[in-house]
Amino acid sequence: MDIFDKCHHFTRAREAVKEGWYPYFRPIQSGPGTRVKVDGREMIMIGSNNYMGLTGHPKVVEASVAATKKYGTGCTGSRFLNGTLDIHLELEERLARFVGKEAALCFSTGFQANLGAISALVGKDDIVFVDRENHASIVDGYRLSFGKVVKYRHNDFADLERVLQLHADEDVGKMIVTDGVFSMEGTIAHIPQIVELARKYGARVYVDDAHALGVLGKRGGGSIEYWNMPDDIDLVMGTFSKSLASLGGFVAGDAVVIDYIKHHARSLIFSASMPPGAVAAVIAALEIIESEPERIERLWKNTQKMKEGFDSLGFNTGESNTPIIPIVVGEDDDCFTFWKALFDNGIFVNPAIPPAVPPHQAILRTSYMATHSDDELEYVLEMFKKIGKQLGVI
Numbered sequence: 001m002d003i004f005d006k007c008h009h010f011t012r013a014r015e016a017v018k019e020g021w022y023p024y025f026r027p028i029q030s031g032p033g034t035r036v037k038v039d040g041r042e043m044i045m046i047g048s049n050n051y052m053g054l055t056g057h058p059k060v061v062e063a064s065v066a067a068t069k070k071y072g073t074g075c076t077g078s079r080f081l082n083g084t085l086d087i088h089l090e091l092e093e094r095l096a097r098f099v100g101k102e103a104a105l106c107f108s109t110g111f112q113a114n115l116g117a118i119s120a121l122v123g124k125d126d127i128v129f130v131d132r133e134n135h136a137s138i139v140d141g142y143r144l145s146f147g148k149v150v151k152y153r154h155n156d157f158a159d160l161e162r163v164l165q166l167h168a169d170e171d172v173g174k175m176i177v178t179d180g181v182f183s184m185e186g187t188i189a190h191i192p193q194i195v196e197l198a199r200k201y202g203a204r205v206y207v208d209d210a211h212a213l214g215v216l217g218k219r220g221g222g223s224i225e226y227w228n229m230p231d232d233i234d235l236v237m238g239t240f241s242k243s244l245a246s247l248g249g250f251v252a253g254d255a256v257v258i259d260y261i262k263h264h265a266r267s268l269i270f271s272a273s274m275p276p277g278a279v280a281a282v283i284a285a286l287e288i289i290e291s292e293p294e295r296i297e298r299l300w301k302n303t304q305k306m307k308e309g310f311d312s313l314g315f316n317t318g319e320s321n322t323p324i325i326p327i328v329v330g331e332d333d334d335c336f337t338f339w340k341a342l343f344d345n346g347i348f349v350n351p352a353i354p355p356a357v358p359p360h361q362a363i364l365r366t367s368y369m370a371t372h373s374d375d376e377l378e379y380v381l382e383m384f385k386k387i388g389k390q391l392g393v394i
């Protein structure tokens with residue numbers, strides 16, 4: 001038995017490449033704006049998380065270049081040792097203010113933020129309660145922890161109460177972890193109900209705001225602003241790889257909790273810190289989000305246009321109420337066929353199949369930016385209508 005046997009047996013992806021319908025790892029030859037270049041061809045991008053459209057903004061690019069010139073290209077060490085720059089601290093202060101918490105701590109990716117923070121907090125006698133549809137980085141965070149994991153049915157608060165009740169007599173540390181916006185179906189988690197149960201059963205609340213920052217709330221402050229619950233959401237996690245136009249992530253909460261995570265999160269302590277160019281890009285992006293609230297308005301205008309457009313064409317968009325609008329196709333093969341026809345017609349979208357979504361619920365995950373033009377969005381709707389009819393999806 002060779003440990004590599006499984007690699008030889010894994011032929012599905014290679015076959016798909018040969019047959020010309022493999023949708024993943026497609027190289028893009030331009031920046032991630034509303035239009036991208038693929039195979040030398042211009043396409044409309046509706047598969048990015050660049051909600052604010054800031055990755056190519058001149059101020060963001062200039063700030064990143066200036067920081068690279070000043071500090072160099074990398075930090076060559078962890079935050080713990082030689083990898084903390086003055087701009088890391090400046091960013092953490094700004095982030096804490098932005099989400100309405102006492103302190104924040106930056107990690108090199110959002111994935112690492114969840115890994116590090118959750119595994120540091122959930123000790124061997126603790127219990128973490130998790131929504132079954134939480135992001136993979138949350139899953140891996142609690143897998144790395146030594147505590148007990150209790151799952152509840154997606155968005156099912158009766159089920160959450162049932163499992164909290166089951167453990168009500170155990171005098172141990174408890175925390176509920178949920179996405180603030182679910183990344184595949186584009187729904188907003190109902191945080192007030194989670195908070196109510198958390199308070200009733202003595203649990204803390206940890207919200208992953210990867211898709212909520214820059215999207216929810218008038219200022220883009222995420223779940224805390226949207227639900228107006230600065231004290232009830234104990235910890236907020238966020239990423240810089242979406243609205244904040246960069247790479248990295250953070251957790252924010254009470255200073256004493258952040259200090260604990262800072263000294264216990266292995267993905268922080270044993271990994272090099274965010275490079276200067278990435279840090280400066282986030283600071284610039286935050287400044288733009290704060291000074292140009294009309295971007296958020298535009299994002300929601302585009303979202304409404306697309307949601308109404310798809311629904312009136314007869315597509316199944318699930319319960320989406322954010323700029324992430326999934327088009328439920330069903331079987332994987334049908335989803336890939338739809339994806340390929342869109343791709344051939346100049347539309348870049350992401351197909352998602354199980355385990356990213358439940359079985360037989362393959363989707364085309366569409367997502368929108370503040371910077372999409374009406375013409376671009378109308379072309380997208382027109383193509384979905386044409387291809388959706390041809391394939392019998394509508």
Ligand SMILES: Cc1ncc(COP(=O)(O)O)c(C=O)c1O
Pocket residue numbers: 109110111112114135137179183208210211239240241247248249
């Ligand atoms: C809900 C959620 N949490 C965490 C992450 C990880 O963020 P990052 O891309 O910064 O690693 C993502 C990104 O896909 C996400 O969607």
